[in-house]
Amino acid sequence: MARPNDEVEALLQEYADLLSITGGDAFKVRSYEKAARAVGGHHEDVSTLGVAELKAIPGVGKSIAEKVAEYVRTGQVAAIEEARAKIPAGVRQLIAIPTLGPKKAAVLYEDLGISSVDELVEAIHSERLRGLKGFGPKTEENILHGVALMQQAGDRALLNVALELAEEITAALSRVTGCVRCAHAGSLRRFRETIGDVDVLAAAEDSAPLMEAFRALPFVAEVIASGQKKTSIRTTKGLQVDLRVVPLESWGAALQYFTGSKAHNIRTREMAVHAGLKLSEYGLFDAGTGELIVSETEEEVYDRLGLPWIAPPLREDRGEIEAARRAALPELVTEADLRGDLHTHTDLTDGVASLEEMVRAAAERGLAYYAITDHAPDMAMQRMSDEKMLAQREQVRALDGRHRRLRLLHGTELNIGPDGGVDWPEDFLRGFDVCVASVHSHFTQDRDTMTRRLLRAIENPCVHIIGHPTGRIIGRRPPIDVDLDAVFAACARTGTALEINSAPDRLDLCDEDILRAKRFGVKFAINSDAHSPVHLAFPRYGVGTAQRGWLTAEDVINTWPLRRLASFLRTKGASS
Template sequence: MARSNDEVAALLQEYADLISITGGDAFRARVYEKAARAVGGHHADVATLGLKGLQEIPNVGKSIAQKVREYVDSGTVSAVEELRARIPDGVRRLTAIPTLGPKKALAVYEELGVSSVEELADAIHQERLRDLKGFGPRTEENILHGIELLRASGGRVRIDVATELAESIVAVLSAVDGCEKCAYAGSLRRCRETIGDIDILVAAEESAPVMRAFTALPYVTEIIGQGATKTSVRTAKGLDVDLRVVPPDSWGAALQYFTGSKAHNIRTRERAVHQGLKLSEYGLFDVETGEKIVSETEEEVYGRLGLPWIPPPLREDRGEIEAGLRGELPDLVTEADLRGDLHTHTDLTDGLAPLEEMAAAAARCGYAYYAITDHAPDLTMQRMTDERMLAQRERVRELDGTFPTKGRRGGLRLLHGTELNIGPEGGVDWPEDFLAGFDLCVASVHSHFNQSRDALTRRLVRACENPHVHIIGHPTTRLIGKRPGIDADLDAVFAACARTGTALEINAHPHRLDLRDEDILRARRYGVKFAVNSDAHAVPQLDVMRYGIGTAQRGWLTGDDVINTWPERRLRSFLRGRG
């Protein structure tokens, strides 16, 4: 389940939004926004901290600490409840639209009486918003984008939310007497970026004990359906969970069947039919005799169909069957292959932990090398200066090799880098002579998302052509469920990356997962190299790499495709080749 920190962070962010909606002090709202980020990124569980310990978290003062303790102790915060009561339900519904801020939501409610997403869409099509101050055609276009995002989500949640819940359920059910095997399946096992519901599979001779334990889970809010082999529940996370119990000797067939995808399963069943067989969740059977041939492991099922075992992230009917028949399935990159993280932040800019804490945590990950890439000065809110960056560089050099790391004699090698801002014309922060002093430069788009397609494409291509830019960070800038990717000609960008030797980032943060797996597949055909990075702004966020690796696997990437799986010498050679 989610840490208390995540729940408290969500509550503090909601409070900041409520302050904005009710016309409260903007500075106070920002204070709560900063506190939400700090709590979400704090390494210790806030439920275990007293007022003094809470006030040691950056941006958490006495008043906020008291609210956190009130929530931990009682499950509610009176100040939040009071503001919630002042906000009409219609406004609360409108704020679910990703691109509609709280003040604009209040404006359309008060001025036009609009109180639902559908009414707002109708008002935009009737051009009724244009008479309101601060609204215009561009605003309408952005709101419609947000409505599309909201509708497209269809109740789906991010992969990290689903993973936390699924792993919690698996841990509980695995401990039930008689449970021989337990795993999650479905789109979560295939590492899809968002999840509609969770499929849990158990192998057991008797299903009743497992079903009882499942329905008794504290986060189950409703039993949708219950039977001897399948039970469906709704949880406090808003996710439905299906539990299926199968005989132990059907485990492999059931895991293959319930992992999917539907299109992949159609192909495997077709192969079975052509061989006079029938494939179901209970096994692979001879059609004429009804004899069960294989079923205990996925490897046996695929093997009897004339295929190698196909990793779940590939099971989307995107050529994996044909590649398997040719013996050409990729040796997919794994989290264990990673030797370092090349995009992270400290409290010098918008991170939450100092350099020393981030580096020590990276060493605990077992990395061989680790890059610090704080923001450059064009993001003025970060107040970066030449002097501050050079002072950090000196400290990085002092700490280089001083953090012991698993399996490495010399300690963690630290790279001093920066995340540059790709400006509207494609330029980046700092002149060439200053950029030449960095070990690594990540360049990312952080603003002007609504430029024309041609302008955005030129902007990214020009950044690729800068000899000091090694990696294009979060290339499409998307935020899952909140902001769509920019409208650029990605094929032109991929071609530029291949031509200039610039790597593309797969940003592992579950809010981003940018590039998407579909984009990775296309970029790979150009010969582009990639970097799977955490973009961590706090110590706990270093752990998100698993989601970036899952996305990389869905893009058919091998270790050779990912530059931060390479030995340090090869990586440094790559970096020098760009400078």
Template sequence: MRPQRKRRCAPVAISFLGVGVNDDIAALLQEYADLLSITGGDAFKVRAYERAARAVGGHGQDVSQLDAKQLKAIPGVGASIADKVAEYLRTGKVEAVEQARAKIPAGVRELTGIPALGPKRALLVYEELGVDSVEALASAIDERRLRGLKGFGPKSEEKLLHGIELLRAATGRVPVDVATELAQSLVARLSEVDGCVRCAYAGSLRRRKETVGDLDILAAAEDSGPLMAAFAEHGSVAEVIGRGATKTSVRTTDGVQVDLRVVPPAAWGAALQYFTGSKEHNIRTREIAVRKKLKLSEYGLFHAKSGRRIKVETEEDVYARLGLPWIPPPLREDRGEVEAAQKDELPRLVTEDDLRGDLHTHTDLTDGLDSLETMVAAAKKRGYAYYAITDHAPDLRMQRMTKQKMLAQREQVAKLDAKTKGMKLLHGTELNIGPDGSVDWPGDFLAAFDVCVASVHSHFDQPKDEMTRRFIAAAENPHVHIIGHPTTRKAGKRPGVEADWDAVFAACARTDTALEVNAHPNRLDLPDDLILRAREHGVRFSVDSDSHSVPDLGNMRYGVGIAQRGWLTPDDVINTWPLQKLRRFLKR
């Protein structure tokens, strides 16, 4: 699966993963959409370019090898966009994009990445105050110069400062999907090197965190030389930062630091445990080792008194010597996993193989890229027992949904279901939760859907108490089965909304409303800390892809990773259940 590229407004550069031209064009189209949005361009045109960017970025063929007819066959790529793609392939630039860039300073484009600002307000602070960078905006807030502008006040200043913090925190962080693909590429190459006994990635990526600061690759070999050479010469490497017998550090062409450590095979288990982390978890395991008169470090496990090395070729060996069962990496955050292991109470974590279906997906009827038939065929290849189509309801006016369109799709789904052997199709919808907690359609119309996902898509700045009531009202709606991407966060772009989450979770538990773990790498929502809290209330969950194209279906593994970090078991996740049990839940 090709990763979704992080939105960017700077001129494009060659991708370090080698997916190259498609991603470059996708980034250029997204930049043009951003520029149009900043300058007040037509909203439908903006969405058209955003849709085309997703389609090109996720296209399975190298678009540089396609003719004009084949380009226009890509969903969302019409004649005008195809002409711009052809112009870029021919000249290396697009004149319309160049003209749009000239109107907006690069610093203003950077401002659009600040959550709570947005394109129009970014242009306003530039035109009125000359603010042309993130730092200039921070200074203007400190000097209270924004308060003279319409729509800005102490509350908005507070939100903007928080947004600046989020943007700064995201700088240098690599999304989990991009990090995973790079790590897998490196591990695959190093595993082929003569003398390599084992190779794996470690660190926060192995613990399934949503973003990583840098990558840790670990290998076991008696001679590190060939591995270090192959690593330094990998196609993704732009710079070798440091090189030695046991550790080499590089920076990729996309600026990601990757560290390779090579250890003797006998030390593999201890080294993998140590470099996987977390720091807090390792402190706990070292404390246990000390009590057992042992010494545990990245170099191995030793008898404390004699210094003699204890052979631990696997992590299981390390934990067994400490008197513990193996602890899955996503749990290693010192959040009770050691105590659970000591009591033999570690959960059997949900896995991607446990998922029997996907309950939140879209087609090109609304903002998806692929047709109903294409999405269903791809889902069937994944071996699902059931699959729900949940296109947007009419309150998202950009989607232009009507009852007539939805009923026509229901007929299509029924006909396709009759032809699709081995996978049950469910017809659903993604509703919009309005500011008062109401949803798009009345109950008599909603009752005919197999599954209803309800999500917040607007009015993100409601006060905490109003947002809480909004979620609770949605949970109490008897036709709402799942609350979609509950916090509404988008990594590096938008913070989560404020709500009394414990009150929301209690309402979901009381009404048997599931909470979604949205698997898209830009969302991963609910985050793991809130999953843990919701689980304490007895809430059920649904791990969904929120797919808008076929490649998005592969994002499920990232949602499973966050679910594992939240200690979820298959029983906690409704789309691991057999269809009959799921139907009982949906008809509650």
């Protein structure tokens, strides 16, 4: 289930949005936004903290701490309920539309009386927005795109939310007497970026104790259906979970079948038919006699079909069957392969933890190297300056070597401006160990302009990595319109790596783009983009996405030893 910190973060962010709609003080709005990020990134469970301990979280003052404590105690906050009551539910729904935002939602409600998504779509089609300042044809197009994005996301959960829930369930069921095996399956096992329903599979001779324990889990809000082989529940957060219990002897076939994908399973069943066999969730059978041939492990099932075991993230019918037949499946990158993290933030800019805290957390994760890459000055809200960045560099150099085996790199996340320029001149940038460059604004530029913009940044001799390359936020902001093939070709030619940003709401590049970029010979960096110590665990999601993109450790620069990585980073500037 979602961490209490995540719930409180969402609540405080909602309050900030509500304040913005009602014309609240801008400083107060920013305070709640900052507090939301701080609570979300805090390492301790805020539901266990008192007001005094909550106040110790950076960015959380007395008033906010009391609201958090009130929510933990009662399940609601009076001030937030009052703010909600002032604004129709439909207007609050408008805030959720990607590309719209609270200020534009307020204008739509106050000037046109629009209080629902349907009313907004109708108003756009009837051109009623044309008279409003800031609502031209391009804005209308972006809003409609945002509505489609929101509707497409529907009730799907982000990968981290679904995975945390699945792991909690499998851990609980594994403790039930008689449970021999338990694992999650479905699209979650394949590391899809969003999940509709969570599939859990268990092996036991008697399913009754498992079904009873499943129905009794504390977060079950509704039992949708319950039977001997399958039970479906809905959690208090609205996510459906299906539990299937099979005999141990059927485990392998069932796990293969319920992992999917549908397209992959169609291919394996076709192979079975051509071999005179029948493949189902119960096993691999002789089609003529009905005799069970294999079913206990996935490896046995694939082997009997003449294939090596295929890793779940590859099972999308994107060439994995053919590669398996040729013994050409990639040895996929794993989380254990990662030696370092090349994109992280501290409280010098928009992180919520100090440099010392982030470095200590990186050391505890066993990293060999770790880059601090706070924002550069063109993001004015971060108030960065040359002096602040140089002072941080001295701090980084002083901390380097204090934690055994961990080497520190001083870097920055540059802003790719509307014309492709970056924050600092080349002579200043050469003082950094690593430079990540990302698009943080002007997301709606046309395709040609955006392509030229990225290409100029890629050509910059001091830019080593393009961060979150498409700028998308899953379910909230669409990817930029850019000629990715031109970007991939330029990265391969200049030796500029592309980031796989592991934040669960980004996962950018996505798996399909990774597959395309790999064909150009691009190198990648799987980074956390951590803004708190908690976020340093995000690369597990980036690795899953990289696996779906068929990447090996060789493709990922932060799996390399530091000496090789440093040579790669130096080569970019030397060859330009």
